[in-house]
Amino acid sequence: MPIINLKDVSRLYGFGDATTVALEDINLEINKGEFVAIMGPSGSGKSTLMNVIGLLDRPTYGAFTLHGDNVEALKDDQRAKVRRDKIGFVFQSFSLLPNMNVLENVALPLAYQGANLHHRILQARTMLERVGLGDRSYFLPTQLSGGQVQRVAIARSLINQPEIIIADEPTGNLDSIASRLVMELLADIHKMGNTILMVTHNPELTRYATRVLFMRDGMIVHDEKKSLGDISESSENTKFFEETTNEEHDIAGVSAMLTVETDQGKYVKMNPQSTKKSRKPSVKRPTKKKKYKRSKKS
Amino acid sequence: MMMVDHMRMARNSIRANRFRSFLTMLGVIIGVASVVTVVGIGEGIKHQVNRQSETVTKNIISVRPGRIAERDGNGVITRINILPASIQTGSITLNDAKEIELIDGVERVVPMALVSGTVKYDNKEYGGATVIATKHDFVDTVSQKIDFGGFYGDVDKEKRVAVIGKSIAEDFFGEVVPIGKTFTFRDQEYIVRGVFEQFPIAPLTQNMNYNSTIFIPENVGYNLSGSKPQLYELLVSVKPEYDKQSVVRAIDQRIKSVHGGQEDFTVLRSDEMSILTSKTFTLVSSTTVLIAIISLLVGGIGIMNVMLVTVSERAREIGIRKAVGASNSQIKWQFLTESMVLSFWGSLSGLLVAGIVMLLLRIFTNLEPVVNLSVVIFAIIGSVVIGTVFGVAPARKAARKDPIDSLRSM
Incomplete structure (x- = not known):
């Protein structure tokens, strides 16, 4: 029996339009x-x-058992x-x-x-x-x-x-x-x-x-x-899961990059030259439809 | 988690911020110091008056003009009027003194009359002296020793001689034994015949300070006062075998009938003087104690204020404690203990301050404050209670802090 067992655990902060998803459907056994x-x-x-x-x-949703005991509602x-x-x-x-x-x-x-x-x-x-x-x-x-x-x-x-x-x-x-x-x-x-x-x-x-x-x-x-x-x-x-730019961005320039939909600001390369060095990700992000709207965009 | 641990932690965090802890305690320190000092002064005065009445005016009944005290049916003082004592003079006369002498159990009656005027010596005026005209047996009645020289006798009734208190000798004549020196009073010269030993003094009483008094023979004084001497007190000594209270009652009835039923005088036993004083002082001290209690409350609010700030400042600490397994109530008790310890130490420091103030008062004034144990205990318990009450809000705030937010803050 795993000592830690997380089933569909999600953790959300805030509510309404300001909801931030910190954990999304985590399933984990340790x-x-x-x-x-x-x-x-x-x-x-x-x-x-x-x-x-x-x-x-x-957790906001999901079940968490520690050593077989349910602890999410304690x-x-x-x-x-x-x-x-x-x-x-x-x-x-x-x-x-x-x-x-x-x-x-x-x-x-x-x-x-x-x-x-x-x-x-x-x-x-x-x-x-x-x-x-x-x-x-x-x-x-x-x-x-x-x-x-x-x-x-x-x-x-x-x-x-x-x-x-x-x-x-x-x-x-x-x-x-x-x-x-x-x-x-x-x-x-x-x-x-x-x-x-x-x-x-x-x-x-x-x-x-x-x-x-x-x-x-x-x-x-x-x-x-x-x-x-x-x-x-x-x-x-680990640092580069995805391309930070695509052809469209290259044509449109920096401003298009900054408004990129899927990336977090930190990994957006401000310098167009450096984008060329970005490697292909070896770990593909699972393509999964997002359930929650993120507030970090724009 | 035991209380001892909370105390150890409280000590640690108080030590870590000494100056702030001191400021936090300041309100409590001031409150406790003022309560203990004020009560100590009052208590001291009571002791001093008691000592006076046990030595100088032992077995003496005092008859004074004005209605100073109200008595109930059993002769117990129920109320004190302070004002009449100072404004009502002249309601007792030498005739009253004669009437009292006739009462059974009265040994002697010594009328004390104020004589107005200033004294001069060596062309210097001295304003600090009170001149009192009294009979030669005053010295026997008050049972006070004469340090140098002697008191005037019955034969000196018409002579311009004087016996002075110790302060007069030192302040006015500038020497310890000014016997044979002359001073001028109302254009006439008086020779100093004797110097009294230091009278025990009681501050804030309605008694005269005999240390700064010049005593002159009765007839000399009465002549200066014109038709009627200003009697401010009749000292009545009671024969030892008689009950003082019954003599008091007899005097009361006698003078009342002489005055036509008017109660414009007060008869007091010497041991009642302290009651008189303490009742007078209670008015002063109760106001001060009220202020002190308010400052204790303000001190409590000060503790609360600082503790609330501390809780925000120590968020990280709270976060770590919660992470390692502190329950909400353990956190609450930790902070509650801290404010209790703060107020406890505040009260002890306040006691120390009060002790120092009282010591200084003893050295530099004629007050002799004493430490009252019950007030000390009250001050300590009161402060701790206040610390606890005002510590609840910060402690709850600390207990309810979210561990993650707390850990994130630094």
């Missing part, structure tokens, strides 16, 4: 022990998907309990509370579980040792480097022995050496049988994953299982 890397351009719905799976957000406090006991989060930045020392930060989920202080400190110390920061227990987050902060955040996400670890661009703000340390740590955790979901922009990092998802416009456009250590081939081409 099994225990998978290391899933999620890629895709900004605004493609990666974070929303993470938030829904992490029970920070509710109340706030029940969802908090699931987050507390079953999910660990690692955010891109500022993931520690600045007023608390490292040990207290790591022990926070246990505090919300109501564990006694002794147990909490003991556990937090063990976790810090595990991420190699045992000697930084009484440092404040501001006294740590970015990589150390992320390792502390990982220690915190592990402390409640979660079933899923959700990492939203954990190495987004790190240099390559710190990134590597953090990724090795996640890989270690994965080896011990944990399920990890990670959002990333860096194709290089897919080598740690067993499965790579590509998202675009709120949909999963490509789902690839791969072996550890390889970089996902298709990730090379």
Whole structure:
């Protein structure tokens, strides 16, 4: 039985003409022990998907079962309990509370579980040792480097022995050496049988994953299982799913490009010369009729 | 999540923003400091008056012009009039004094008469002195020691001699023992015969400050006042074996009948002076306490205001806490605890400020404020209650924050 099972999950923001679709009919099964890397351009719905799976957000439509339990309709406090006991989060930045020392930060989920202080400190110390920061227990987050902060955040996400670890661009703000340390740590955790979901922009990092998802416009456009250590081939081409111009645009000029119907502004090339370099997409976007009107046009 | 944890977190975040936390607490600090100080001053005055009535005017009944106090059937004071005391003089006479002397249980009656005029020494005028004409047994009645020299006797009735209070010696004559010195009063020269020991003083009372008083023999004073001496008080000492309250009642009835049924005088036991004072002071202090309570409320609003801002500012923190599994009520309690801790520390700081103010008052004024434990407890509990009440709105706001919006903000 998959640990995470999403069926036709959609997430909409706003209503009426201002409706934005963040997730569109997502069907996804993730099994225990998978290391899933999620890629895709900004605004493609990666974070929303993470938030829904992490029970920070509710799907507008669809069913979501976590370990066989339906969780899409849970109340706030029940969802908090699931987050507390079953999910660990690692955010891109500022993931520690600045007023608390490292040990207290790591022990926070246990505090919300109501564990006694002794147990909490003991556990937090063990976790810090595990991420190699045992000697930084009484440092404040501001006294740590970015990589150390992320390792502390990982220690915190592990402390409640979660079933899923959700990492939203954990190495987004790190240099390559710190990134590597953090990724090795996640890989270690994965080896011990944990399920990890990670959002990333860096194709290089897919080598740690067993499965790579590509998202675009709120949909999963490509789902690839791969072996550890390889970089996902298709990730090379993730930036360009579609031609940003066509012949018509070439004739009409830049203004026609800017009013292009199907593309998000970011991927529209302002410089006509560069359009010639755009490669053919290796991943074809599924041709599917849109159900919802998008507001981002014009 | 235990209360201890919330407290630890509150301490952390208060420490992280010391100056802002101080500003947040300021309203509570001022409120608590003013309540405790004002009540302390009032309490202190009561103590001082009590001490005065236990030493100087022990066993003394005071008869004064004007209706200062109303009594009920049992002789308990029910109401105080402050105004008549200052404007109504001349309603008691030497004849009343004679009548009182006849009452059973009365040991002696000492009439106290004000003599108007300024005193001069060394061609300097001194405005700070009150001249009182009284009998030679005043000194026995008030049981106050004479530091230097002696009081005038019965034989000195017609002599221009004077006994002065300690402040007069120091401020007017500029020396500790001005015995034998002469001063001029209403064109006549008086010789200083004695200096009183320091009288315990009680501020804000309707009693004279005897430390800045010049006592002269009764007849000398009466002559200066023309036909009728201005009696402001008759001091009546009671024989030890008699009950003071029954003597008070007897005096009351006697003078009432002498005055033709008119109650234009007041008979007070010495121990009632403090009641008189405290009732007078209650008028002042209740207004101040009201203002202080308002400032405590304003302090509470200040806490609420800052906490509301804090909630928006700490959205990221709330987001992280919720992500790691904090329930809404845990977030709510965290913020509620924080405002409670703020107001608690505010009240303690307020107490500290009150302590310092009271100490300074003791050193630099003749007030002797005391710390009243029940007021201290009231101030602490009151502040915490206010902190809690005004902390609810920010705490709810924090609890209801959407975790995703909170995480997104930075």
